[in-house]
Amino acid sequence: NAGVTQTPKFRVLKTGQSMTLLCAQDMNHEYMYWYRQDPGMGLRLIHYSVGEGTTAKGEVPDGYNVSRLKKQNFLLGLESAAPSQTSVYFCASSYSWQGNQPQHFGDGTRLSIL
Amino acid sequence: AQTVTQSQPEMSVQEAETVTLSCTYDTSESDYYLFWYKQPPSRQMILVIRQEAYKQQNATENRFSVNFQKAAKSFSLKISDSQLGDAAMYFCAYKTRSGNTPLVFGKGTRLSVIA
Numbered sequence: 001n002a003g004v005t006q007t008p009k010f011r012v013l014k015t016g017q018s019m020t021l022l023c024a025q026d027m028n029h030e031y032m033y034w035y036r037q038d039p040g041m042g043l044r045l046i047h048y049s050v051g052e053g054t055t056a057k058g059e060v061p062d063g064y065n066v067s068r069l070k071k072q073n074f075l076l077g078l079e080s081a082a083p084s085q086t087s088v089y090f091c092a093s094s095y096s097w098q099g100n101q102p103q104h105f106g107d108g109t110r111l112s113i114l
Numbered sequence: 115a116q117t118v119t120q121s122q123p124e125m126s127v128q129e130a131e132t133v134t135l136s137c138t139y140d141t142s143e144s145d146y147y148l149f150w151y152k153q154p155p156s157r158q159m160i161l162v163i164r165q166e167a168y169k170q171q172n173a174t175e176n177r178f179s180v181n182f183q184k185a186a187k188s189f190s191l192k193i194s195d196s197q198l199g200d201a202a203m204y205f206c207a208y209k210t211r212s213g214n215t216p217l218v219f220g221k222g223t224r225l226s227v228i229a
Contacts, residue, residue, distance in 0.1 A: 033216070033217075040123070040221055041221060042118075042205060042219040042220055042221040042222050043159075043205065043219040044219075045216045045217075048216060058216060059216075088157065090159065092159075097215075100147060100164075100166065100211075102149070102161050102164065103161075103217060105158065105159035107156070107157055107158050108157040108158075
């Protein structure tokens with residue numbers, strides 16, 4: 001049972017380059033989320049999706065785009081990477097928005113922008 | 115907006131001893147959930163314990179228990195018989211019971227366990 005899988009696990013980019021982070025879940029969850037984690041800041045929500053074909057902005061959406069073309073996949077894109085986007089990115093999924101349904105997290109992607 | 119505050123950036127505990135991590139939150143809601151997540155050096159976020167606000171009884175999971183004080187909006191985590199494997203970042207989080215509101219995290223407390 002893989003749960004939530006993120007690829008890649010590490011990546012180094014140059015300023016201005018683009019890339020896509022992939023999140024895949026095999027639990028048939030409706031809800032998926034992208035967070036970034038920075039030192040001393042905890043986890044902050046970037047974008048989320050409440051179902052296939054739908055996405056919404058979270059707390060820190062600027063500079064990122066997302067797509068949910070398939071229920072099991074949630075993609076996070078950086079069109080023009082900036083050093084401020086150096087962070088650890090986590091994907092999570094849950095069965096519903098209800099608080100009694102915990103979020104399941106991937107192992108994170110460490111992204112460095114030079 | 116809801117906020118979660120963890121006032122202790124770092125804590126340490128001797129192996130086999132007990133430690134309490136603090137968390138306070140601010141909300142106008144009456145029905146919500148509170149969580150403690152553990153993040154070891156492997157980076158994986160692991161749910162440790164969950165508390166439902168409408169339940170007065172404090173949640174317990176083996177060596178982990180909480181002290182939930184709803185009126186004071188306080189939700190502390192107690193780790194008994196601390197083990198080396200408990201060393202990690204611990205995040206307190208809040209979620210309203212329903213509605214399209216996201217999980218709100220505190221900034222975390224780094225726990226060190228001393229052998």
